Amino acid sequence: MNQHLNYLLALHYAPRVGSQTLLSLSSQFKNLEELFQASNSQLKFLKLEEETIAWIKNPNWSCIEKELEWLGEKNHHLVTFNDPNYPQFLKEISSPPFLFFASGNVDILNNPAIAVVGSRNPTSSGLELADYFAQELAAKDFAIISGMALGIDGAAHRGALKAKGKTVAVLGSGLKNIYPASHQKLFGSILENDGTVISEFPLDTPPLKQNFPMRNRVISGLSLGVLIIEASLKSGSLITAKYALNQNREVFAVPGSIRNPLSTGPHYLIQQGAKLVTCIEDILEEINPALLASSLPIKKIIPAKSEEKLDLDHRKLLNCIEYELTAIDQLIERSGLTAEKVTAILITLELEGYIQTAMNGYSRV
Structure with missing residues (x-):
């Protein structure tokens, strides 16, 4: 049995341990068993929280056994920052996940990709647009990245599947806790069609609200650009757009009726410099093979307020x-x-x- 994997999973499961702590501790302890055998004073010297220290001194190994069992199943993966198949684009962002679980074809995580995101409660027109753009982009061999949420996300995944393209879902819950539950069938369809579903959270993690902004940075981080279709000004999709700009990705927005409250998000982004999109060519002229080898231009969007x-x-x-x-x-x-x-x-x-x-x-x- 791989003892390093056991201890890595145990550390990932520990309370108050995020990607930066995982990266730091993994760098300091090439053999993680030494960390778990360290004294309380040594652990306090590492500036770990009391809850974290308590877990390290007495891990719940039954939780880890369940994750090991899951990893033993076909097409189940644990990808860490130092793995050769860790997505290169994701590695370049300021706070990449140190590890993530994946179900499906992890090879496509390095494919050129566009994220398509938007409202959970879109209009029928919004759903049609998400389906259209996802199909067209998938037909051009772009993987479609989204969050498998209700609304625009689900329509984007389905559009990619209609075009027999590749799609990646990034969850704000664990892979054994698919959210929303009504998307279990979509989850299966993504896997059956050579796509993948990933999550940086332990497998049984519920869909906590604070997980979704973290999920959003991964959606944009895997992508060359992010397309926003219908979103209010308070939508999480605008957080994804902000991450995209901070990560030097392109931001695209589909305009809509000024009478539609879900047009306020895309219109705001366009006012701030996002590319207005009415057809697939508007995206393709910005996204080209040269972008894969060079940094994307930074545009100032969503400035801080007093x-x-x-x-x-x-x-x-x-x-x-x-x-x-x-x-x-x-x-x-x-x-x-x-x-x-x-x-x-x-x-x-x-x-x-x-x-x-x-x-x-x-x-x-």
Whole structure:
């Protein structure tokens, strides 16, 4: 049995351990068994949280056994940052996942790809557009990346499958906890058609709200560009667009009726410099083979606003966030706000450029 894998999975499962901590500890301990045999004082010297230390001293090995059993099944993979098949584009972002689980064909993760994202509650026109653009892009041999959510995401995956193309779903839950449950059939269709579904979270992780912004950075990180179809100004799709710009990816937006509230997100992005898209050629003229070998131009989108414009609760929570990572439960405790309120405010603060997210918390920009 691969002892290194056992300890790596145990560390990944530990509370308060995100990608940056995994990367740091894996660099310091080539043999992770030494970390798990370290004394409490040695672990405290590494500036690990008490919960993390408690887990390292007494891991729940039954959880790890279940993950090992899953990995033993056909077409189930664990891809780590140092693996040769780790997606090169994803490796280049500022906070790549140190590892992720994958079900399906991991080879396509290095294919030229376009992300297609948008509202969970789109209009029928929005669904048709997502299907159309995904089909056309897949027919041009681009993999279609999305989040397998209801609405635009699901339509994008299905459009790629109609064109007999490749598609990748990036989840905000674990791969043994498919969300939404109504997309179990879509999950199966993606795998049956040589696609893949990935997640950086432990296999049984529920779809927690704080997971989705982290998921979004992976969607954009795997892609040459991100296409937004129907989204409100508070949509997570705009967070994906912000990540795309920070990662030097292209951002595309499909305009819509000024009477449609779901046009406000794409129109805002277009006003800020995103490429207005009405046909497949608008994307193809920006995305070409040369982009695979060079950095994409940086465009300034979604500028940060003055803190004076924030309301009391937003400023209160922002003042609780440090330049070092701060966990969401610490923010709830410090602010005295409800978990639901904190989650909603965090999305707004990230969208407006005040904060950024990582695997195990938030930090000021």
